[in-house]
Amino acid sequence: MMKRIARISLLLLLVAGLWLALKPTLGNRRLTFLPQHWSEYLDYMDFWLNLFAFAILGLTVWFALGSLQKVLQRLFLMIASITLLNLLLEGLQSSIPGRAMDQADVWAGLLGCVLGICSGLAMQLFTVRKKVGASPQVLFLDQTGRLGGAELMLLDIAAARAADSEVALFQDGEFRTALEKAQVKTHVFKLAEEASSVDKQAGLRCVLRTVPAIVDLTLQIARAARAFDVVYANTAKSLIIGGPAARLAGRPLIFHLHDIIADGHFSSLNQKALIFCANYCARKVIANSEATKDAFIACGGRAELCVVVPNGFHIPEERTPSPKTAALRASLGIPSAAWTILMAGRLSHWKGQHVLLEALKTVPNAHAVLLGDALFTEEDRIYAQRLHSQADEPGLAGRIHFAGFQSDTMPYFDMADVVVHASVFPEPFGRVIVEGMLAGKPVIASRAGGAAEIIQHEHTGLLVDPGSAADLASALLRLQRDSGFASTIALQAQHTAQDTYAISAVQEKIESAIRQTAGSKKSQLLSPAIPLPKPPPCAA
Known part of the structure; x- marks a missing residue:
């Protein structure tokens, strides 16, 4: 419904804009139905009026055609199309009586449409209302649909709080099936193939190719995260996406560290990216062993963020006959x-x-x-x-x-x-x-x-x-x-x-970390006083 209204509004704005842009002037008065002094005053404010008009146009264009899918591509096409239309109109004005091409109007149009489109994107991100519940609402993030050790741990954690939490996966697979079997609400935010195939040893060139896909997914997760109290990144790749998404959504983040951040496991670039995201975005880092904690700190991670919680296991009452x-x-x-x-x-x-x-x-x-x-x-x-x-x-x-x-x-x-x-x-x-x-x-x-x-x-x-x-x-x-x-x-x-390693004791520690993080003050989360990480010494 909103898109339909936005598209009708866009059509009306384009008609009105074309009329104003191509209308001949009469005695240097563009709007002849206004008194002389009002018309002259509007001409003095021409740059700001153009900027405002194009901001409204950009905002309307985003609501009519925008989406959190292929965001960078859409932004470029929208800005380029509006700017091209603006240049075309300015060129046509040179042949209209009383009108001339004005370079300032071109800049006003460009800045205005960028401002409007970005405002529309921000409004779209913040339209989700937070769920209301007695227990902290948690959005768990995991990069894979496969069942590995980290996923088995998350399966137990999410199943214990299935009533008030959800799991977002970046790939489909047997992990989603296991979560749904445990009655955990699960949503797959499909990560593009070029981004999902990036491994822990990826270099700069490989990472740069994935930026558009990562931006798209980050914005989608940011919008979803606003309905929850805490974002819980269960893997390294989910931290890279979930960390900025949590910051955009204004939600605290927990990073569950299942990997040793060191040479042999991660490339130098990935080590730096992980430490930066953890230090700048996370309110708490749960390490699954002292070894993972020590490696995290050795690479520049903030020690005060860390708590060690080992993996938990169900103790079967009977073994295999x-x-x-x-x-x-x-x-x-x-x-x-x-x-x-x-x-x-x-x-x-x-x-x-x-x-x-x-x-x-x-x-x-x-x-x-x-x-x-x-x-x-x-x-x-x-x-x-x-x-x-x-x-x-x-x-x-x-x-x-x-x-x-x-x-x-x-x-x-x-x-x-x-x-x-x-x-x-x-x-x-x-x-x-x-x-x-x-x-x-x-x-x-x-x-x-x-x-x-x-x-x-x-x-x-x-x-x-x-x-x-x-x-x-x-x-x-x-x-x-x-x-x-x-x-x-x-x-x-x-x-x-x-x-x-009984699962009940481990779940109690995880739940304590979640409640502490959910109860932290928002001002602390968004405080600019959080020190930025230094380059990891182990990745030099």
Whole structure:
């Protein structure tokens, strides 16, 4: 309805504007129906009247034709079209009696239309009314439709407050299905392909190509955010978009940090962008481990923003029955007497599946199950192909089993004799480590990042040097040969995990952070006294 009214108004404005622009003057009087002194006064105010008139025109044009889709393209076309029309009319005036081309009128038209169009865009952003509720209303943001570790954590958080919160995704996929199954209201704001394909190692040229798509999505999120009390960015890419959107909407932002911001994980440009957005836009940063917090601060992040909250897990009342695990082993082609190693996680070089395969060459009667797939990048897909080739090498052929992505992972953990985590770079948290502990299995993990915080060496698991196939093989042989020791550390790990990582305790900490952020004063959020971040020293 508004667009229809705006289009009718636009037509009337164009007719009136053309009449005024092309009307001959009479005795230097443009508006002959006005008294002489009024007409002369209006001529003195010509620049400002033109600016105001074109501002009204620009405002009307935006409401008639504007949209938060392809914003930069629309802005350029609208401004260019109005300016071209203005130039054309000014040129025609030179042939009209009593009229002449005036360069000041061209500038007035250009400035006026820019002012009007930008005002219309701002009005569109601020037309959404905030929802009223007793509990803080939260708009959760996540970049992907896939189910990764960060998404599984968000699924639990959002499901606990499904009555008063929503999730905005930048891609569709099984994550949306899982959220809707948990009765969480979900909306997909489709991010253009060129922007969604940008990874953590992207450089400046690649990032610049995505600017129009990012601007479009930022404005859409800003408009949606005005209906909520808090914006909650669950991933790095959602922070880059959600941070400026929250500032535009005047809403406080929480950034849930699931990544180690350091070389090997992010390019230098992306490190700087993340730290800037977190420091300038976030009211609180939730780190999933001390390792992620330390890396954030080392790169220039503000320490006072940070609080550490580990990932939470549902403690199942019952595990997978033996007949089902036996059937699963048979379906994967694993001999019933084989000692079985499980490694879960997306197939990616930094996850270290190749390290496990190399170590397995010296571990007799052992089979490995790789649970996961190449989810995100072309680099991951190439790596997955290399793993399949490595699995066919002499000494490994027939002992490596690719299970692919599975939504129900518990039977795979219950089937295994040991769980391995072999990341070659520091892991932000290590969700699969806790899943192995909860399953009552001995766990071997890389001695770096969040993994080293979860495992107490030789008490709740074994820690090995990252990337060392020899060290991993030695730990595997120790557990294979000493079943008593393996059972002891597995039991101790299970009790520790149940006490430390129960979802209820973690959700309570997250809810506390949300309420604190929602209760912060708006003046503090918008205060210009917030110091801008210095260039991250680790990215130099």
